[in-house]
Amino acid sequence: MVGRGRPRSFDRDAALSAAMNTFWQFGYEGASMSALTEAMGINSPSLYACFGSKEGLFREAVDLYLATEDKKTRSKLSEAPTARDAVQAMLQRTIGNLTDSGCRGCLLVLGDTNASPENAGVHQYLAQRRKEIQAALEERLRRGIAEGDLPSDADVRSIAAFYITVMQGLSLRARDGASREAMTKVADAAMMAWDALIATPAQRKARTAARSRVRK
Known part of the structure; x- marks a missing residue:
């Protein structure tokens, strides 16, 4: 036996x-x-x-990490009543996570910094997990379209990519010791871009024409 x-x-x-x-x-x-x-x-x-x-x-x-620390951020996507509220809450929670954790940044962003060729598998694994997070944000934006708080022709992929890039940038800022106040200003500036990001083609065309008239 x-x-x-x-x-x-x-x-x-x-x-x-x-x-x-x-x-x-x-x-x-x-x-x-x-x-x-x-x-x-x-x-x-x-x-x-x-x-x-x-x-x-x-x-x-x-x-x-995804099941604990990052879950706090992703949960904000489903809880917020509108797509805009979801993005804003996600950024605020990101800042909270970064400052509460001693400004170590995001493991998914910083875990494979300057990865050597022999560790390509690690890079590919993290890249896939980062794509999954962006996909979750894209899905929340599509829900916004379905619920009527985003225009039907909103460029979901570009909007999600923009705010994920902001989140990743905040992680680097946190690693460099940026304060909560400084990162909040970055998030606020990113939210100021919301109306331009969700604008319809006709609205974008009208804004471009208005800027051209001002220049003249």
Whole structure:
């Protein structure tokens, strides 16, 4: 009769949470194995036995990040009554997350900064998760069209790409130590672009013509 393997002598969930915070602070390549094992309170053999590899650990850490920290932001999309309110709430929650977490930025944005060719799989994985977040915002904007608070011909993809770019930029600003006030001003400026972004072709044409008359 084959005996059972020895039970783990560590809390897997706690170890994974510690790994997430280490990757969040240093990125994938910056987080050394020694830093990870020290933070997780385990040795290298236990890490490999439990998670398979550093990349496997990182993927699980990203999944945990999405299920916890990032979920706070994405939940704002469904809760807000209008598409505009959803985008504004998402930006505000992003700023809250960035400042509450000690300005570490977003793991999905900073996790693979300057990734080397041998870690292309990590980059591709994060790129896919970032696309999923943008897709969620696009879906919320389509809901706005269906509910009548966005014009039927609104360029959902471009609008979503613009605000996701703002969110990613805020993450970099947070990493550089920007204050909540400074990031809020950026978010406010981004929301000032809302009317221009959702304008119909006829409205855009009229605005262009008006600017031309002013120049003359």
